[in-house]
Amino acid sequence: MRKSRLIAGIATALVAASTLAACGSGGGSGADDDTLTFMFRGGDDEKKAYQEAIDRFTEDTGVKVKMIVTSADQYAQKLQAAVAGNKVPDVFYIEQASLQSYVGSGVLMDITDQVAEQGVDLDNIWPYGVDSYRFDGTTQGTPDGKLYGLPKDIGPFAFGYNADMLKEAGVDRPDPDEPLTWDEWLDICKKLTQDTDGDGETDRWGTGLNVQWNSQAFVWSNGGDWTNEDHTQVTVDTPEFAEAIQFIADLTAEGVTPNPEQAQTLDTYQRFMAGEIGFFPVGPWDMSAYNDLDFEYDLMPWPVGKTGEPATWVGSLGIGVSNTTDAPEDAVKLATYLSTDEAAQQTLVDANVQIPNRIDTAKEWAGEVEKDDSLEPKNRQEFLDIAEDYGREMPASFTYGAEWYDELWVGIQPVIDGKQKAADYLAEVQPRMQELLDQSIAQAEQAAAAGSAP
Incomplete structure (x- = not known):
């Protein structure tokens, strides 16, 4: 079962690495200068689906992408090492519970304007997924916050x-x-x-x-x-x-x-x-x-x-862009493509690793069982009911x-x-x-103060 949070202590490590992230000359994790790096976690099914989607992205845009894949258990540690070593991938998975520390330490790019310029219809993406990666400096999950990532998926449990x-x-x-x-x-x-x-x-x-x-x-x-x-x-x-x-x-x-x-x-x-x-x-x-x-x-x-x-x-993983990437325009295009492009989403859905991010596509997906009795689960609508109605974020x-x-x-x-x-x-x-929650709140306040300092 997928865990939905980073290992304890990563927030502290990210804050400690903020100087490296802010002063770094670029993202990259060993790829060529004209190649984006995309770091994610997953098994063979997800890796295969992403390879197919990224191949199509490269064909359409000319932008090459190097995938860096880890197991779920190793992802947090390897990403933490990449941040500490100033080798932040251009595009990478982000956890809901780590968003505020990434923002406070300068690791994540604010992609609000870039996504808007691409004309993405965010109203057709599950609101929970989009809002999970919004942050206004005080509150995460508010529809008015700046956008620091897009949903890789939502996971109605x-x-x-x-x-x-x-x-x-x-x-x-x-x-x-x-x-x-x-x-x-x-x-x-x-x-x-x-x-x-x-x-x-x-x-x-x-x-x-x-x-x-x-x-x-x-x-x-x-x-x-x-x-x-x-x-x-x-x-x-x-x-x-x-x-x-x-x-x-x-x-x-x-x-x-x-x-x-x-x-x-x-x-x-x-x-x-x-x-x-x-x-x-x-x-x-x-x-x-x-x-x-x-x-x-x-x-x-x-x-x-x-x-x-x-x-x-309802769980979620996000896709974020490094604040120090050498190719911010292409990196945002890749994140947007993986999260919202209909063909890319279909590739992941066909791999049976997620429901569609796009609401219209998700409704079509849920209705497919009426045409094909061999499909499972038959009550796919339950996933959508959770996403639309009774699902909540983890505490x-x-x-x-x-x-x-x-x-x-x-x-x-x-x-x-x-x-x-x-x-x-x-x-x-x-x-x-x-006591631990009080410490968490104090850390958030410190990070916010550090992020607003000149």
């Missing part, structure tokens, strides 16, 4: 299910429009949890959630949240938040999810792929693997808590770094193991999270 497993258990397919309540969903999970070979050990489970990546949907639909609206106060120590975390933890005691020992033998992602788990999250990046499964899978709304409304997160996406948010997960395992109540743990961790 949907909820999926093994349709074959439900059918075998005599369970109807979930309604694509009407979400299940927690209790309704738990009852189905119990029906799916079985010992199919009669050896006394469970070998099929209802679900297999990861609290760090799946709790958001449960917390939000129950009326809880990580912070107040302006991201200055940590609010995890509320009954609504505790109830959601406790519900996830209790799934182990209910027996509907693999216990820690079983999860260590084979993690729940692999068990879903193997047809052993009924309900599991699905991101657009999963489609390239899931579409080759031996069973049919589909999407549904997330189960809902006391608000009665589904909720989940740390628009703060200056994510250390305060990551603190929640450091000591949560005893809760998952049933050794500590969620409410007790949240009361303990809230002050630590608040």
Whole structure:
């Protein structure tokens, strides 16, 4: 599963590197002077799709591009090294949670005017994706902020299910429009949890959630949240938040999810792929693997808590331009092309690694399943419903770094193991999270002051 934030400490490293970035004579990472460098992370499918798109870009513009590809786990470290070594790629992936530090340290170019001059119809790009890379010097995500990147994608984090497993258990397919309540969903999970070979050990489970990546949907639909609206106060120590975390933890005691020992033998992602788990999250990046499964899978709304409304997160990666590139016009053209060009987007969509950035193209893509019954998932519309309606940014996406948010997960395992109540743990961790958030706010203020200094 793709992580949506840089490693802890990168903001500090980028600020420390601001003098290098501001004084550097150019971007480049070892490419020829007339060749742009584009750094991104991804697997073989994404690399192949980008190569096809970039070949077309070079053919159309005459601009050569050298791709620098890393794994997801190595990207942050290698980009940090490139920044510190004054070899910032001309065009590169940016994370939502690192945008403010990139801007404050002078690494990212303000591309607002250049994009406007190219006549790009930003109204036809998902607003969440565009606004994620806007920053007005104080607030990230505001429609009035300057544009420091364009979305590589948006990633609506949907909820999926093994349709074959439900059918075998005599369970109807979930309604694509009407979400299940927690209790309704738990009852189905119990029906799916079985010992199919009669050896006394469970070998099929209802679900297999990861609290760090799946709790958001449960917390939000129950009326809880990580912070107040302006991201200055940590609010995890509320009954609504505790109830959601406790519900996830209790799934182990209910027996509907693999216990820690079983999860260590084979993690729940692999068990879903193997047809052993009924309900599991699905991101657009999963489609390239899931579409080759031996069973049919589909999407549904997330189960809902006391608000009665589904909720989940929408991730995003951005494409930014180095503030020190020797070819700013060509670099902005490349970033714009990869983000908004219909042909380039289609190449990535055909690779099953994302949904289209263009809203009109996305709606056509979702409707293709009505013409071709072999396409999966059938309920592609769920991705669009999340993007248009009930998706939210991850709690740390628009703060200056994510250390305060990551603190929640450091000591949560005893809760998952049933050794500590969620409410007790949240009361303990809230002050630590608040202290780290206060530090984050102070760092943001320092970076803003440094960026405005003559």
